[in-house]
Amino acid sequence: MEITDIAGVCCNGIKEEKLGLGMVKCSGSVAGVFTQNKIKAAPVIVCRENISDGYIRGIIVNSGNANAYTGDQGVRDAEEMCRMAAKLFGCDAKDIAVASTGVIGRRLDMEWIRAKAPEVFAGLGNTTIHADKFAKSIVTTDRFVKKASSEKVGIAAVAKGAGMIAPNMATMLCFIFTSAKFDSGDLYEMLKNAVDASFNRLTVDGDTSTNDTVLLVSTGRERVDAGLFEDELERVCYSLAKQMAMDGEGATRVFEVFVEGAASDEDAYRIARTVADSLLVKTAIFGRDPNWGRIVAAVGYSEADVDERITLSFENEVSRVLLVDRGKPVGSEEDARELLEKSKEFTIRIELEKGSGEGFAIGCDLGYDYVKLNAEYTT
Amino acid sequence: MEITDIAGVCCNGIKEEKLGLGMVKCSGSVAGVFTQNKIKAAPVIVCRENISDGYIRGIIVNSGNANAYTGDQGVRDAEEMCRMAAKLFGCDAKDIAVASTGVIGRRLDMEWIRAKAPEVFAGLGNTTIHADKFAKSIVTTDRFVKKASSEKVGIAAVAKGAGMIAPNMATMLCFIFTSAKFDSGDLYEMLKNAVDASFNRLTVDGDTSTNDTVLLVSTGRERVDAGLFEDELERVCYSLAKQMAMDGEGATRVFEVFVEGAASDEDAYRIARTVADSLLVKTAIFGRDPNWGRIVAAVGYSEADVDERITLSFENEVSRVLLVDRGKPVGSEEDARELLEKSKEFTIRIELEKGSGEGFAIGCDLGYDYVKLNAEYTT
16 A cells, blocks of 8 residues: 555655655654664754654655754754745644755755745645655655555555665665554554664664654554554564665665574674675675675674584575585585575575574675765765 | 895795795794684684794795685694695794685695695795795785885785775784894784784774784894884884775775774774774765765764764875864865875874874775675685
8 A cells, every 4th residue: 555545644745856855744643763873963853852742744854965964054944844844734843744865964955945845735645646756755866665565454654765774774764654543652662663673674884874764653543453563564664674675775685684593682683783784795695606604704703602503594485505504514505606696585594503592684785886876976 | 125034034935826825934933913703714723823832933824715614624724734834844833823815614725735835845035036926825805915114123024905804803914024032922912012003993894804814923133122113013014004905805095084082092993993984985985075974974873972063174194174173064075075086095084072082993995896806706
């Protein structure tokens, strides 16, 4: 389903060259999870404040300029964006959520935003076309729009994110809407858990942005089982995280690193993250090279409790190729190479013999286009 | 000066396609610093043991195969390399230091090593040609050989290292020789300090190898002031670290990130490392883009105590371009871009107002060739 299929949600957006502006009309309870970067963009500061009473009437988002590291002026500009939307929506500016993504350290082009806001507002609607326009207005270097939904519990979400993904969500904007009725406190708990099991597992390049924002808005009155809702919310977020990994600037492969048998869950996650973050592992996968030596080396420098008794395999939905069995290479590189060539998504499974700790991380390969996009996207 | 100018040191090496073998005849006291990766290559285990009495008679090194993650067989092979050298040198196998670099997880081609050892030994000598041959025999993906020396105190060193450099030295082999007389305990203290102020500051891609080895051998009897020797040793190591950064796979720019005014020296180093490690910063520099927003974002996610009052400048030997003054962008991007275009080496200076902590890290940019080398070098 589309976000426009959710009770009372209308949206629209425009994109002109590098600049975009989008709006969503959505009255209801809200919860948000934001960047953990100590340098927070102005919209993050303003949005956090505006959603603190657990209620919003609408969202305004711009892309192309992050309005980050812009000082007091940046905060005034983010507040003006809220006032603009509030005036159009006929509500209080404190009931508007705001988000930005793009270049850091430049003042917003407020003239452009002021000029375009009425046009975006006039086009608000609830068809797939409107949802697509909104989705497109919030992207920057993304190659495709990310969407996920659950018919079962009435969730529809759209996200933007391709670079600076990690370690704790990165520019990354995600707007999730539901017709299910929950108050803001419940929404927050469920969102936090879902984000932790999805976006926070994702690592594209180890950088964390100043602007990350995930909002969950409940606009409807449907009663839904909380446990089922939580599962579906996590599934939606996990799907978006994988889509972001696949759009990880220039990525051609997405992989989950799953670690078991670690001394603790923390150790397992530390190992998974270290492997998923390793540039040598990422470039090897780009080269379709089952270079398990680089994986073992990354396990070794993960700072977790490890030794050489590692069992390592590559898996996709249909097969499993064992590469190292309790510390002994088994010489199956050709099979592993074939799996890498055939599978856009696969799992690197690492088994230790240290305990019962489990954890995972999501990563993507790193190729020429990552360099191209990031050397050329700029100031 | 060349390593062959150091009292009693003869060397030689051969390189055939991807495989190399080198030997050094050098009797004297020795100290070594090794990888901190928990998965240690066999030669590291054997070398550490063999130098533990503080004395060696020679060194044998192979390149193209790391002899890492090769289990007991790997240890037996490393020991056999020592015996081979010992037999040729006429000494005990326990007096031979051994090192390897290359692909992980494959058994050494012992036939090739056995066949070549006598040839390398027969060619041992002490001219520049011999030093060059040895230097070339130990490299893998390096674009050039790294050398540094001090006439003042009689130090000559040769190193290999271009990938997997960081955080605590990575495959990276470095052999330092001196005519100055120090016992192994003193050598160890001085070497540890020098490595910490040089190789450990270097970050090319965040990966740490299984094989890192730095040896310092004192073969002569010259009395040299310890303080002066320490300074010169540090200078030699710092020069080699910068050369490695410049050879950071595909690098075109080397930079030092210098942080001052941090809450503590630890915080300053943490910030410097985070900035030097940031892929977004590295790719921006590759694009000659003074994208200070990415630097500020990295400072923000460094987990150090920071706020927005950051002063940021780019400096080379002749000029300084202030980009951000106590939190305010000063709009000098064009000047900074020019500095980036002109300077193969430059400094990113970050000043905080949190205290008197200082620290630095050395980094390099990341471009297409990094991907090319690492996607194609392999298994």
